[in-house]
Amino acid sequence: xxxxxxxxxxxxxxxxxxxxxxxxxxxxxxxxxxxxxxxxxxxxxxxxxxxxxxxxxxxxxxxxxxxxxxxxxxxxxxxxxxxxxxxxxxxxxxxxxxxxxxxxxxxxxxxxxxxxxxxxxxxxxxxxxxxxxxxxxxxxxxxxxxxxxxxxxxxxxxxxxxxxxxxxxxxxxxxxxxxxxxxxxxxxxxxxxxxxxxxxxxxxxxxxxxxxxxxxxxxxxxxxxxxxxxxxxxxxxxxxxxxxxxxxxxxxxxxxxxxxxxxxxxxxxxxxxxxxxxxxxxxxxxxxxx
Amino acid sequence: xxxxxxxxxxxxxxxxxxxxxxxxxxxxxxxxxxxxxxxxxxxxxxxxxxxxxxxxxxxxxxxxxxxxxxxxxxxxxxxxxxxxxxxxxxxxxxxxxxxxxxxxxxxxxxxxxxxxxxxxxxxxxxxxxxxxxxxxxxxxxxxxxxxxxxxxxxxxxxxxxxxxxxxxxxxxxxxxxxxxxxxxxxxxxxxxxxxxxxxxxxxxxxxxxxxxxxxxxxxxxxxxxxxxxxxxxxxxxxxxxxxxxxxxxxxxxxxxxxxxxxxxxxxxxxxxxxxxxxxxxxxxxxxxxxxxxxxxxxxxxxxxxxxxxxxxxxxxxxxxxxxxxxxxxxxxxxxxxxxxxxxxxxxxxxxxxxxxxxx
Numbered sequence: 029x030x031x032x033x034x035x036x037x038x039x040x041x042x043x044x045x046x047x048x049x050x051x052x053x054x055x056x057x058x059x060x061x062x063x064x065x066x067x068x069x070x071x072x073x074x075x076x077x078x079x080x081x082x083x084x085x086x087x088x089x090x091x092x093x094x095x096x097x098x099x100x101x102x103x104x105x106x107x108x109x110x111x112x113x114x115x116x117x118x119x120x121x122x123x124x125x126x127x128x129x130x131x132x133x134x135x136x137x138x139x140x141x142x143x144x145x146x147x148x149x150x151x152x153x154x155x156x157x158x159x160x161x162x163x164x165x166x167x168x169x170x171x172x173x174x175x176x177x178x179x180x181x182x183x184x185x186x187x188x189x190x191x192x193x194x195x196x197x198x199x200x201x202x203x204x205x206x207x208x209x210x211x212x213x214x215x216x217x218x219x220x221x222x223x224x225x226x227x228x229x230x231x232x233x234x235x236x237x238x239x240x241x242x243x244x245x246x247x248x249x250x251x252x253x254x255x256x257x258x259x260x261x262x263x264x265x266x267x268x269x270x271x272x273x274x275x276x277x278x279x280x281x282x283x284x285x286x287x288x289x290x291x292x293x294x295x296x297x298x299x300x301x302x303x304x305x306x307x308x309x310x311x312x313x314x315x316x317x318x
Numbered sequence: 319x320x321x322x323x324x325x326x327x328x329x330x331x332x333x334x335x336x337x338x339x340x341x342x343x344x345x346x347x348x349x350x351x352x353x354x355x356x357x358x359x360x361x362x363x364x365x366x367x368x369x370x371x372x373x374x375x376x377x378x379x380x381x382x383x384x385x386x387x388x389x390x391x392x393x394x395x396x397x398x399x400x401x402x403x404x405x406x407x408x409x410x411x412x413x414x415x416x417x418x419x420x421x422x423x424x425x426x427x428x429x430x431x432x433x434x435x436x437x438x439x440x441x442x443x444x445x446x447x448x449x450x451x452x453x454x455x456x457x458x459x460x461x462x463x464x465x466x467x468x469x470x471x472x473x474x475x476x477x478x479x480x481x482x483x484x485x486x487x488x489x490x491x492x493x494x495x496x497x498x499x500x501x502x503x504x505x506x507x508x509x510x511x512x513x514x515x516x517x518x519x520x521x522x523x524x525x526x527x528x529x530x531x532x533x534x535x536x537x538x539x540x541x542x543x544x545x546x547x548x549x550x551x552x553x554x555x556x557x558x559x560x561x562x563x564x565x566x567x568x569x570x571x572x573x574x575x576x577x578x579x580x581x582x583x584x585x586x587x588x589x590x591x592x593x594x595x596x597x598x599x600x601x602x603x604x605x606x607x608x609x610x611x612x613x614x615x616x617x618x619x620x621x622x623x624x625x626x627x628x629x630x631x632x633x634x635x636x637x638x639x640x641x642x643x644x645x646x647x648x649x650x651x652x653x654x655x656x657x658x659x660x661x662x663x664x665x666x667x668x669x670x671x672x673x674x675x676x677x
Binding site: 213216219 | 375396397405407413
């Protein structure tokens with residue numbers, strides 16, 4: 029087909045450019061601006077170059093937060109993805125109970141983050157919380173305000189409670205799209221339950237699972253509100269994840285320069301991991317096609 | 319390989335069927351002889367697939383029993399019945415290679431590795447896919463995927479029966495002939511009991527030894543292609559088989575004669591008193607155009623030349639009649655009569671054929 033050249037067509041993308049500029053580029057640029065300057069208040073700024081970046085790259089505090097963040101994300105992915113698939117496989121396929129399950133499953137997803145935090149904060153308290161009190165009476169040394177292990181368990185269980193439904197609902201949608209004929213053929217071929225899962229259900233869920241993993245990774249990597257409400261990042265720094273640390277730095281200590289540099293690196297890390305994950309998954313797909 | 323017996327079998331998709339209309343499959347007694355090839359023919363929604371799924375155990379019938387070689391298998395799950403079934407739309411295991419797809423049913427039954435390799439090679443050749451055996455099944459065309467499904471159906475040699483549920487719907491016409499021929503060859507070589515569901519009469523008539531015609535949840539006739547053509551037991555069989563289908567004309571039957579809207583014709587056989595709605599049925603192949611006073615007076619409305627012969631569409635007092643004329647025959651303006659060959663006339667009462675008393 030012959031193409032006509034019309035440079036005026038560039039004007040047609042102007043609205044999008046303006047929108048993206050205001051929603052993403054300009055806010056990001058202010059952060060970039062802060063990240064290369066230092067201030068002593070009074071709205072006076074001094075050029076600092078890449079000093080903040082260098083400092084942060086060698087900061088033990090940041091390394092620890094990043095380490096905790098990665099461990100946290102890996103743990104919740106390792107629990108939520110298999111658990112979500114397992115729940116989806118065992119949900120009723122149709123009828124009243126299927127609808128009921130769907131509604132019950134989506135309830136945690138509808139609760140605001142800070143409310144989730146408050147619920148678990150109270151639920152886990154040893155003096156008045158049902159969970160904390162019961163565990164304490166049963167003889168478990170459970171106190172999330174003093175024991176880092178208990179704090180971690182609380183934060184992880186809370187995240188699993190809050191977000192496993194998302195994985196389950198996505199996996200369920202994937203399962204629903206498999207035509208009956210596949211299951212019938214598998215019965216004819218005398219495939220075991222495991223083989224049905226491995227060769228029919230899992231391949232058909234691959235697309236939605238990729239989205240689920242990506243969403244859960246990004247969200248968990250940026251988690252702030254719920255652990256902040258429950259533990260405030262403690263005891264000590266044991267549940268201080270990247271976002272919590274960032275807010276402490278930016279608003280608690282008012283170190284705008286380092287905090288801005290921190291934000292940019294944080295952003296790049298998420299972008300990089302998501303990109304690598306996405307590329308690997310889509311390439312796996314392509315390789316199968318040949 | 320097995321003889322399959324159906325006893326008082328019926329199925330309804332409703333939990334509490336009350337009337338006969340609630341049944342997708344009406345009560346049925348039938349025996350599929352070991353080693354024969356059957357075609358199950360009927361329009362969409364007549365219960366063909368339901369019957370097939372009951373035989374393979376994918377569906378539990380509401381009533382009745384299924385026996386393989388006189389052993390009751392009604393409560394046996396699909397896996398234990400050892401049946402192969404191919405569906406209308408291709409089912410392949412995307413992440414496996416074509417070879418693994420074909421080997422899957424054999425491996426699941428714990429077959430010997432060297433036997434699997436040899437058998438898969440053989441099936442690969444049969445479906446014309448030896449070159450693609452090591453490709454992933456994902457990304458193949460619908461055609462190729464359906465060939466894999468067929469191959470998976472044929473790979474086991476010891477199955478009790480092979481069931482096909484309109485398997486060639488998505489296949490190219492030229493490949494259809496080839497695959498059908500190979501299915502017949504397979505039947506010839508191994509003598510499996512085969513049941514082939516289709517709504518395509520050509521497919522049914524060329525594939526099977528016996529054709530079972532279903533209509534509205536029940537079997538209306540079972541017979542050889544010739545029987546279905548010459549003596550349809552039900553008006554549906556007359557309509558459905560043949561192109562164009564049988565002509566049916568409302569008539570009053572009295573002894574050897576029929577009175578069709580005022581004109582008497584000879585039936586070639588005597589009939590007793592018949593109740594209900596009576597019709598005569600004549601295939602277009604048993605009619606010819608005439609002149610003068612013979613047969614029935616008609617108006618020719620249209621002539622279609624289909625190459626081998628001409629189909630004359632005519633009208634007799636509001637009832638349509640199709641006549642087949644030879645390709646070379648001139649159709650003159652004076653040809654305003656149709657003559658029925660008495661040997662090709664059948665009499666129907668309430669849609670079912672009534673036998674004549676002696677020719």
